[in-house]
Amino acid sequence: MRESPFSLAKTGESAYYRGVQLSFKIITMSLIDTYKTEQDRLEKEEKKKAGIPEEPEDTLTVKEILNNKEDSALFGDMLEHDGGSTNKDLMARLVSGKMEAADIEELSKFRGQFSEKMRAAESVRGELTPELAQEIAKNNPDIQKMIGLVGPEGIVKAVQETIKKMAVTDPEQFKKISKSVETMKSFRDGDLKKLDDSVKEKCKKEGINADEFMKALAIEDGGDRMKALNDLVKKQWDKNGWGKLKRAVDWLTTGALSSGKVNRLEDSKIDIDTAFAELAKYKKEIGSVLGASINGNKDLIEALNREMVGEPKKKETVSMNDAKKDIPTEDSLREGFKKFRKNLGNWDSLDEKSKDSWRDKFLKEEKDKADKNISARGGGFWASIFGAMFNSMFTGFDKKSLN
Amino acid sequence: MSTNDATQPLRDEFMKIVEKGDEAAAKKFLIDNLKKFPEDAQKKIISAFFFDALEKEADTIEQRAALQKEAMSVFADIEKAESKLGDEKKKGEVKAALGI
Numbered sequence: 393m394r395e396s397p398f399s400l401a402k403t404g405e406s407a408y409y410r411g412v413q414l415s416f417k418i419i420t421m422s423l424i425d426t427y428k429t430e431q432d433r434l435e436k437e438e439k440k441k442a443g444i445p446e447e448p449e450d451t452l453t454v455k456e457i458l459n460n461k462e463d464s465a466l467f468g469d470m471l472e473h474d475g476g477s478t479n480k481d482l483m484a485r486l487v488s489g490k491m492e493a494a495d496i497e498e499l500s501k502f503r504g505q506f507s508e509k510m511r512a513a514e515s516v517r518g519e520l521t522p523e524l525a526q527e528i529a530k531n532n533p534d535i536q537k538m539i540g541l542v543g544p545e546g547i548v549k550a551v552q553e554t555i556k557k558m559a560v561t562d563p564e565q566f567k568k569i570s571k572s573v574e575t576m577k578s579f580r581d582g583d584l585k586k587l588d589d590s591v592k593e594k595c596k597k598e599g600i601n602a603d604e605f606m607k608a609l610a611i612e613d614g615g616d617r618m619k620a621l622n623d624l625v626k627k628q629w630d631k632n633g634w635g636k637l638k639r640a641v642d643w644l645t646t647g648a649l650s651s652g653k654v655n656r657l658e659d660s661k662i663d664i665d666t667a668f669a670e671l672a673k674y675k676k677e678i679g680s681v682l683g684a685s686i687n688g689n690k691d692l693i694e695a696l697n698r699e700m701v702g703e704p705k706k707k708e709t710v711s712m713n714d715a716k717k718d719i720p721t722e723d724s725l726r727e728g729f730k731k732f733r734k735n736l737g738n739w740d741s742l743d744e745k746s747k748d749s750w751r752d753k754f755l756k757e758e759k760d761k762a763d764k765n766i767s768a769r770g771g772g773f774w775a776s777i778f779g780a781m782f783n784s785m786f787t788g789f790d791k792k793s794l795n
Numbered sequence: 796m797s798t799n800d801a802t803q804p805l806r807d808e809f810m811k812i813v814e815k816g817d818e819a820a821a822k823k824f825l826i827d828n829l830k831k832f833p834e835d836a837q838k839k840i841i842s843a844f845f846f847d848a849l850e851k852e853a854d855t856i857e858q859r860a861a862l863q864k865e866a867m868s869v870f871a872d873i874e875k876a877e878s879k880l881g882d883e884k885k886k887g888e889v890k891a892a893l894g895i
């Protein structure tokens with residue numbers, strides 16, 4: 393009787409079976425993998441056909457996000473900032489560790505958005521270097537002082553930590569910062585540097601300088617210097633007018649000289665030598681602007697820009713006095729709590745545990761309100777400062793004083 | 796005292812300056828006392844100053860670029876006009892020499 397390979401001697405049998413099982417398992421897994429890959433490919437094709445953009449490969453999974461302490465906190469911040477009440481409930485379950493099966497699916501809807509924000513934040517983060525801090529300090533005495541206190545590395549450490557949170561909680565401010573970082577980058581090694589280099593080359597070639605402007609800049613008193621600069625720029629451009637100058641050059645280029653015929657020039661009654669002298673004068677005027685753009689300081693560039701390019705778009709800046717209205721003080725918290733308590737009914741009959749839970753609820757609401765107010769101001773310097781003050785006050789606040 | 800926060804006197808002092816409405820003095824106070832604030836507040840203060848300075852610096856660079864683009868474009872127009880004018884002058888001189 394031929395023995396089936398499955399009824400081999402007892403000694404060799406189990407090893408044989410394990411081998412067969414393993415092979416079977418490998419084949420099955422490989423089939424499943426192939427199926428999954430194929431399924432993924434088909435899904436991708438379908439999404440592509442439907443015009444749904446492909447998900448970048450480094451998109452984090454919910455598990456990856458939740459397993460990372462920093463990402464998990466940021467993810468929570470994002471949900472809290474972007475979401476409505478559903479997200480807040482989801483957040484509460486996430487924080488308390490009472491996640492339901494459906495929650496993971498719900499969370500996975502946000503993982504693409506989160507990964508995208510993290511990618512953008514990482515890209516800006518990489519540009520926030522000690523060199524950039526030192527570059528900015530050159531024109532900013534406050535940053536110079538801060539570098540003296542914490543060093544360029546200390547500045548970078550602080551801003552790198554802030555930028556990720558900003559990406560998820562204050563997207564508008566993050567966008568502004570990203571744009572500023574891009575501008576700085578372009579001025580360092582991009583198109584803006586090329587433009588600046590070509591202006592420098594032009595000035596060198598033509599022997600251009602900006603003596604008049606530089607004389608005004610030498611005035612020590614800040615107020616007098618600004619006035620002198622504004623007067624000088626206004627005198628030069630109001631009298632001759634940037635627009636008038638452009639029109640004059642346009643006319644010479646496209647009008648009087650367009651046909652290339654001398655008789656046309658004669659018709660226009662232009663004396664060639666006078667025209668040359670006029671052009672030389674214009675050249676000197678424009679040259680002084682080009683020279684000043686290289687050597688000038690912020691005030692001069694602003695004054696020239698206002699006259700020549702037009703009033704820059706006013707940036708909405710929130711004043712210190714306005715921003716301070718957005719945050720509560722210790723006293724206003726206590727006053728607010730009195731009203732809150734009144735609506736609860738008989739406060740005195742509650743036990744201490746219940747009282748604490750209501751105090752926490754009240755403080756959480758007040759914090760959310762203040763954060764929302766600060767965010768609604770569109771960020772800005774004073775909003776950030778008062779936000780820091782508020783958080784510091786909130787952390788050390790004795791909630792038992794709410795009574 | 797209803798808070799157990801050691802930095803409250805510092806914040807109170809800051810808020811007194813704020814109440815006077817003097818922004819420059821308030822900024823000076825923050826820098827002079829930076830290291831007295833809790834670490835988290837320090838980071839936020841540094842970031843507020845830094846990002847504000849970064850935006851201002853980038854604004855100046857953009858204004859500078861706008862100015863340079865304008866000035867370079869007019870400079871090029873002037874040079875074009877000079878060149879045309881030079882050509883016309885030469886033509887006139889040649890014609891004069893030929894007695895035309």
